[in-house]
Each structure stands twice: as structure tokens, then as C-alpha cells.
Amino acid sequence: MSISVRGRVVKIGNSQGIRIPKALLEQSGIDSDVEIEVQHQSLIIRSAKGVRRGWNEAFSSMSVQGDDDLVDTALATEWEQTEWDW
Numbered sequence: 001m002s003i004s005v006r007g008r009v010v011k012i013g014n015s016q017g018i019r020i021p022k023a024l025l026e027q028s029g030i031d032s033d034v035e036i037e038v039q040h041q042s043l044i045i046r047s048a049k050g051v052r053r054g055w056n057e058a059f060s061s062m063s064v065q066g067d068d069d070l071v072d073t074a075l076a077t078e079w080e081q082t083e084w085d086w
Contacts, residue, residue: 002027003021003023003024003027005021005024007019007020020045028045028046028047029047030045030046030047031047032047032048033047033048034046034047034048035047035048035049
């Protein structure tokens with residue numbers, strides 16, 4: 001079931017905002033951070049993806065393919081070899 005409501009743009013400090021009814025947030029699944037995008041003179045609001053979403057799968061795939069070796073294994077300076085705490 002789709003819900004449609006009419007709202008009003010309100011001043012919030014130096015910005016403007018809208019209030020989103022709880023029912024719309026529940027229907028959309030949005031509960032915290034959002035991404036806002038303009039498309040064809042419309043605002044698209046969607047739940048923000050996790051910053052590192054999918055990294056575990058990508059790293060597992062790299063490991064299986066043997067593509068997870070360090071690129072730079074040699075230390076550049078004597079100081080790095082003797083003073084740097086690895």
C-alpha cells in the first residue's frame with residue numbers, strides 16, 4: 001500500500017527542511033542516514049549504504065584468487081627498517 005501526503009518546506013536556521021511522517025519512513029525502511037539526489041527536478045531520498053558495504057565479500061574473493069598480496073613489500077628507508085614499530 002502506497003501512502004502519499006502533502007508537506008511544507010520550513011525554514012531551519014540558514015537551511016530549509018521538510019518533516020517526513022513516521023508512516024512514510026516505516027514504509028521506506030529509512031531509519032538513520034540518507035542519501036539525497038536531484039533527478040529531473042525531483043528529490044530522491046534513500047537509505048545511505050554503509051561506507052564499507054561489500055568489502056568482506058570483495059576481500060574474500062581476492063583471497064580465493066590469490067590477489068591479496070602486498071604490492072610494496074620492501075621498506076623504503078633504513079629508518080623504517082630500524083625505527084618503525086610494525
